[in-house]
Amino acid sequence: MKIQLLWLSVIVFSGCITVERPFPEKRIFTLETSDLYVPSEGNHAIHSGVLQVRRFQISPPYSEPEFIYRVGEREVETDFYNVFASSPNLLIQSAVQFWFSEANVFSHVAARESLLQPSHFLEAVVVTIHGDFRNLSAPKAVIEIHFTLNQDVSGVVKLIGSWKLRESISIENDSPQALVDGYSQGLAKILRQLVDEIQKGS
Numbered sequence: 258m259k260i261q262l263l264w265l266s267v268i269v270f271s272g273c274i275t276v277e278r279p280f281p282e283k284r285i286f287t288l289e290t291s292d293l294y295v296p297s298e299g300n301h302a303i304h305s306g307v308l309q310v311r312r313f314q315i316s317p318p319y320s321e322p323e324f325i326y327r328v329g330e331r332e333v334e335t336d337f338y339n340v341f342a343s344s345p346n347l348l349i350q351s352a353v354q355f356w357f358s359e360a361n362v363f364s365h366v367a368a369r370e371s372l373l374q375p376s377h378f379l380e381a382v383v384v385t386i387h388g389d390f391r392n393l394s395a396p397k398a399v400i401e402i403h404f405t406l407n408q409d410v411s412g413v414v415k416l417i418g419s420w421k422l423r424e425s426i427s428i429e430n431d432s433p434q435a436l437v438d439g440y441s442q443g444l445a446k447i448l449r450q451l452v453d454e455i456q457k458g459s
Contacts, residue, residue, distance in 0.1 A: 308366045418454065
């Protein structure tokens with residue numbers, strides 16, 4: 258009988274115990290490519306027109322701020338505690354706006370609300386932006402963007418060029434900071450390629 262009462266006491270006492278586990282701290286990141294900008298060498302031809310960078314689109318499931326990790330051939334994971342400051346397409350669009358303002362490819366780079374009449378329109382779809390963690394001994398930051406450049410010729414839209422650019426940057430580890438640094442490096446490489454391609458066709 259004493260043994261039964263002892264077990265009952267243990268069960269009742271155990272039921273009163275609650276174990277509090279602290280939630281991970283939520284961290285917010287942005288993409289930074291301005292410090293990676295390096296002016297191209299030589300004198301490149303400059304378009305005499307005005308470029309407008311239109312709102313970029315993004316493929317699901319990458320449209321949300323939460324980081325996406327590829328952990329299998331058809332399996333991805335979402336990280337609620339490590340996120341972008343806004344949707345990745347808007348961060349990339351802002352970086353592109355800065356890059357072309359500095360690259361001097363066009364006479365002017367107009368904001369969407371500018372009164373300047375654009376002659377060229379740069380559009381893009383962010384195909385993917387994810388951490389490739391299928392092999393944790395060799396993690397990668399992957400980013401792919403499909404750009405199109407159009408020109409308005411007397412009210413008729415003419416396709417100037419279309420480029421699908423992809424970078425897969427090896428990173429030191431699978432930490433969020435290393436991943437964001439990889440994204441920024443990959444985006445900078447993509448923008449250098451894009452600027453070079455447009456300059457070649459100018």
